[in-house]
Amino acid sequence: MDRDTNSESLRARQREIRDEEANLLLTPEPDGRSTRVELVVCARSVSRCWIVSQRIRIGAAVVRMDGIGGVGTDESERHKGYASRVLDAAMRRMLAGDAALTMLYGIPDFYRRFGYVPAGPEHFVRLSSADCALPSGWTSRPLRTADLPTVHSIYEAETSRAVGPAVRTAACYALRQLRAAAESPSASDGDVCRVVLDPDGDLGGYVWRGNGFWATEILERETPDSLIISEALAISAPAADAVLAVCRQWAHEVAARTGRPVTSALISAPHDGRMAAAARRTDAELVRRYVRCGGSMARILDLP
The missing domain is CATH 3.40.630.30 (Gcn5-related N-acetyltransferase (GNAT))
Known part of the structure; x- marks a missing residue:
């Protein structure tokens, strides 16, 4: 032998x-x-x-x-x-x-063998970074624990007829991460979630970077010149304008503080929602990205 x-x-x-x-x-x-x-x-x-x-x-x-x-x-x-x-x-x-189905955010050319296929295009709003002012009377600050019920109610209201968002429960990872951000707003690279307040001091929307999510980390590696915003929601058109201003300011702040060439804020947002509608009234790009394999993928489990 x-x-x-x-x-x-x-x-x-x-x-x-x-x-x-x-x-x-x-x-x-x-x-x-x-x-x-x-x-x-x-x-x-x-x-x-x-x-x-x-x-x-x-x-x-x-x-x-x-x-x-x-x-x-x-x-x-x-x-x-x-x-x-x-x-x-x-x-x-x-x-x-x-x-009924299973989903994941995957690398290319691996998960297809298990029946997963791309779930559709990813939708983003891209805003140039700028030290712009919020609308008159509006203010912004880091998320606080007392804000969490209002933030959750905004999420529920703004996603109630959308395609794909998770129904969040107290035990879910997203709410645990938000709770941690509220309790320790400077635990990582600055605060990770900011809220906008209207002229009466009422919370009208929020901007969440979503640190720790796999999809966010992938985007950060793929687009190092952008500040990745995983979630930006508002309850009204004026609130949406304020949220977009915060996104621009935040990208500008990160560039100034870190020396990184952060030229834009990249927001994960559907193009038929309130945030995209507000972006269309500004200097913005609405991006729809398709991939051959990888990214957001799904497989049907419950077939007749």
């Missing part, structure tokens, strides 16, 4: 040993809505993802959706098919459940 045959036999035996010593574990998380799916080899977790039970709005309908997040394999264990085994196990769990 030649050396190459010996080497291939050894690799095959090593794969058999790894398979014998590998276990797929599905563990409910303490938050009551997430399940950790992980591959354990020789008593060590080497690859994992999380299934996050959610509900999303599609117009007037509320649909059960299982989100996939935190997909990762230890660097020393990559290129062994471990992530595929984890995703296969996650898919089996989701197919046995009650969700």
Whole structure:
């Protein structure tokens, strides 16, 4: 037997040993809505993802959706098919459940093999950075804990007929992140969420950078000359004008404070909503981005 045959036999035996010593574990998380799916080899977790039970709005309908997040394999264990085994196990769990579809924000050329396809174009509003003034009488400040109920009510009202937004609960990641931002507004790179107040001092909208979200981090890497705004919502046209002014100011501040060439604020926003309507009255670009594979992806689970 030649050396190459010996080497291939050894690799095959090593794969058999790894398979014998590998276990797929599905563990409910303490938050009551997430399940950790992980591959354990020789008593060590080497690859994992999380299934996050959610509900999303599609117009007037509320649909059960299982989100996939935190997909990762230890660097020393990559290129062994471990992530595929984890995703296969996650898919089996989701197919046995009650969700109608599953969604994720993924890298190109990996998730298609599991049935995921792009969910549609991503919509953005791009504003040039400028130290512009807010509309007369309007002010802005960092988010406070007392603002959270109003911020949540604005989110609920502005997304009640939209396509794709999550129905948020007290335990969801987004509200936990907002709560943390309100309790410690300077815990990261400056405050991460700002609210706008009308001339009477009432909260009319907010701007949230959304630090920590995978989609936000991807955009930050892809567009380093932009300040990424994950969420910007307002309850009226005047409030929307104030929110856009805050986005421009914020981008200008980040450029001045860090020395980064931040030339714009890039807001994730549908083009049929209030923020896009306000942007059309200013110097702005409405961007619709398509990708061949990757980005926001979905797969139907509940087929007749």
